Amino acid sequence: MSSVPDAFPANNDVSGVSSLSQQLGWQRELAQSIRSGEELLRRLGLNPDDLRTQQMLQTAGIQLADQDILRRFPVLVPENFLARMTHGDLGDPLLRQVLPLSDESLAVDGFVPDAVGDLEARRTPGVLQKYAGRVLLIATSACAIHCRYCFRRDYPYAEEPRRLQDWQPALDEIASDSSITEVIFSGGDPLMLSDSRLQILCLAIDQIPHVERIRFHTRLPIVLPSRVTAELIALLTGFRAQPIMVVHANHGNELVGDCKYALQTLVRSGIPVLNQAVLLAGVNDSVEALEALCRGLINVGVMPYYLHQLDRVSGTAHFEVNRERGRQLIQQLATRLPGYAVPRFVQEIPGEPNKTAL
Ligand code: SF4
Incomplete structure (x- = not known):
């Protein structure tokens, strides 16, 4: 019968892993991820407080998600993924996968x-x-x-x-x-x-x-x-x-x-x-x-x-x-x-x- 051991390491215990610093590298990187839609846009040179960006968002029919949506499913985007997006491009295909929109609150049959x-x-x-x-x-x-x-x-x-x-x-x-x-x-x-x-x-x-x-x-x-x-x-x-x-x-x-x-x-x-x-x-x-x-x-x-x-x-x-x-x-x-x-x-x-x- 297969079993897990009697004593378990704590959640993030990495004892026994030969290169601790390398093991923690990805976790540290993860901790620095982007956690809001506004921040995501700002980092791409699209400050939501700027009139120009607001016009671009309006033209593209984009409205950011409200707090209710974000509470249930927050934003999380690693820097590494952000770095592959095109600066200033609201239509970037990577951005579109992670940008939280108000459309998420629509009830659709x-x-x-x-x-x-x-x-x-x-x-x-x-x-x-x-x-x-x-x-x-x-x-x-x-x-x-x-x-x-x-x-x-x-x-x-x-x-x-x-x-x-x-x-x-x-x-x-x-x-x-x-x-x-x-x-x-x-x-x-x-x-x-x-x-x-x-x-x-x-x-x-x-x-x-x-x-x-x-x-x-x-x-x-x-x-x-x-x-x-x-x-x-x-x-x-x-x-x-x-x-x-x-x-x-x-x-x-x-x-x-x-x-x-x-x-x-x-x-x-x-x-x-x-x-x-x-x-x-x-x-x-x-x-x-x-x-x-x-x-x-x-x-x-x-x-x-x-x-x-x-x-x-x-x-x-x-x-x-x-x-x-x-x-x-x-x-x-x-x-x-x-x-x-x-x-x-x-x-x-x-x-x-x-x-x-x-
Ligand atoms: S689709 Fe994305 S958010 Fe959903 S389980 Fe896969 S990696 Fe996680």
Whole structure:
């Protein structure tokens, strides 16, 4: 029976990690993130108090979100991600992913808090199962960035295990079901866990003989590339089970500088790395944008895996691109890129036994 140890380190204890300063590097960087829409604009030379910026916002039909929205889903943007945005450009595709808008308060028919049926799929605290053979761990509520289109922006994270010992029932559940061959670390973002916590949880999973693969769904290598350390690579490649990493980039402009390097480092360490993107209005809803994204990915060895139709989560309707347009974009993309570089256009429909190809 797999178990977590009797004594657990405190939340951010990094004892046992060989390079403490490197381990703390990404956490320190994270602490310096931008936490308001106004600050985000100011840092791009778009001071919301200036008449000129106000006119630009009005012309673009942009109104910043109110406090009610921000209390429920605050702004969080790492400096590293901000540095990849274009100064003075309100239409920047990276900015559009993280700028909180008043549109988020609109109630739109068909848009609901749990669009992907997470709550129905909850098998035991911390564990969701939607598809045969795979379970998903809500490993943490934390992310390094708050994407305004997030499909779990209303997820009841407070009900999930927090302390390591709280994970024991979830481990027992996985150990008792030999049909589970893959465990997916999700969240939130599982790479927000310190190396020591991540290692303890992964080792406990790795001790379950029928688990063949451990998959990590993460945006950190994209938005906070300093998270990809030598220690992390050693940790991920040190298990019996095969690690698989699924990252999340939506636009080619994300794949520059140290982000590119972090992805290459993961790929060259032998971990299969795939990308999932979301089709987002004003971000990547053109064939040129999707081509640049997919080329950027394959040029560092990351396979474009999925292009998701937006999950219809409350507050995200302004990001939706209609399915027919999505199909056309994929068809056009297929005429420009080799087959392996064209992602599958899919939608997650609650209750279906797999993602639905569109
Ligand atoms: S990184 Fe993923 S879970 Fe976190 S806010 Fe973005 S979409 Fe949501």
